[in-house]
Amino acid sequence: MFDAVRTPRGKGKESGSLYVVRPVDLLAGVMRELLRRNGVPGPEVEDTIVGCVAQVGDQGQDIARLAALEAGFGNGVPGVTSNRFCASGLEAVNHAAAVVAAGWSDLMVAGGVESMSRVKMGSDGGAMWDAATQWSIGSVPQGISADLLATLRGVSREEADAFALQSQRRAVGARDGGAFDRSVVPVKDRNGLAILDKDEYPRSDATLEGLAALPASFETMGTAFALDAVTRKRYPHVERIRHIHTAGNSSGIVDGAAAVLVGSLDKGKALGLKPRARIRAAAVVGDEPLVMLEGPIPATRKALAKAGMTARDIDLFEVNEAFSAVVINWMRAFEADPARVNPNGGAIALGHPLGATGAMLLGTVLDALEDRGMGTGLVTLCVGGGMGIATVIERV
Secondary structure, eight states: OOEEEEOOOEESSTTSGGGGSOHHHHHHHHHHHHHHHHTOOGGGOOEEEEEOSOOSGGGOSOHHHHHHHHTTOOTTOOEEEEOBTBTHHHHHHHHHHHHHHTTSOSEEEEEEEEETTTSOTTTTOOGGGSHHHIIIIIOOOHHHHHHHHHHHHTOOHHHHHHHHHHHHHHHHHHHHTTTTTTTBOOEEOTTSOEEEOSOOOOOTTOOHHHHHTSOOSSHHHHHHTOHHHHHHTTOTTOOSOOOOOOSSSBOOOEEEEEEEEEEOHHHHHHHTOOOOEEEEEEEEEEOOTTTOTTTHHHHHHHHHHHHTOOGGGOSEEEEOOSBHHHHHHHHHHHTOOGGGBSTTOOHHHHOOOTTTHHHHHHHHHHHHHHHHTOOEEEEEEEETTTEEEEEEEEEO
16 A cells, blocks of 8 residues: 545535535546656556445446546556445445456555435445345345344443443544544645535534433334334344444445556556555455345454464454444454554544445544554444454555
């Protein structure tokens, strides 16, 4: 990895600052800036791989290729758009690293994009949303899965809210203290004026009392639409799901894009690039599709095994905060020091632009490692459909 940049995260609704920006422009902007600040001519890039979940409307028609053209890479630079749900951005970087390691390419741009204000979550349809699939493979909306996970693993509402408040405080401190400045690329209009230059989702006014007052987001969905009943087919011992997740302790819906420059050491030397980190190992796993959100645990174990490391060898972790229970459960599994997990906050406070988050987290952990003089980091995300992904990086 030579470098990583991202947009600020904008609120994923029509009142959000980035609603006026097409997703192809969000992506092209970070691609353009990634090459500009590293002095890399566009035609030197051999391919672009981009994660995007809802590939319809403004995000359809291979947005990776279109953004590369928009960014001025040149006609000779191809692009491919991939979807592994919430892992898409990290998957794109892992694929690029694998292609470079295989010797098939020497320099690639990977990343992700999601404009959740313009292309609503679930607007791409698919089998996961229909009742037949839910009953046949045991699939329910992720919010129900998060509450099932909390029920099975004994995560309380109080723990979830306390974790969410910690995320808010860390994110606000990091944002306002300049911890994200190295990687964040302001989104500008055609006149060069900034539309958004800092993450706008974090709440500096968050309190434990305010979080505790929020209603459970998925209880009505689970009871009125009988989705809780779907879970009893596999977990008959769970008489009642405790619905603990709210808008305050779940990830935020936001817009954003990220880009990462990945290449071989020889190519970097030829272009005068200084590597910031190397990808030591990566792993993806399938997991039980109903509880769905425990995938980061086996994915982390697999990635660490491939790297010949243990959790104690990792200085900082970025565990995507899809829901509070996901991270709390992961920390218990690895007996992780909370101070080393998401030290600058996470998606509960900053938001989760589905296709971009994984690539964003790589840049976040790399910046945090450099700021603290540390060496190794691990990024992991839960993934829809019961999957997990993890990547281990080491500073060079």
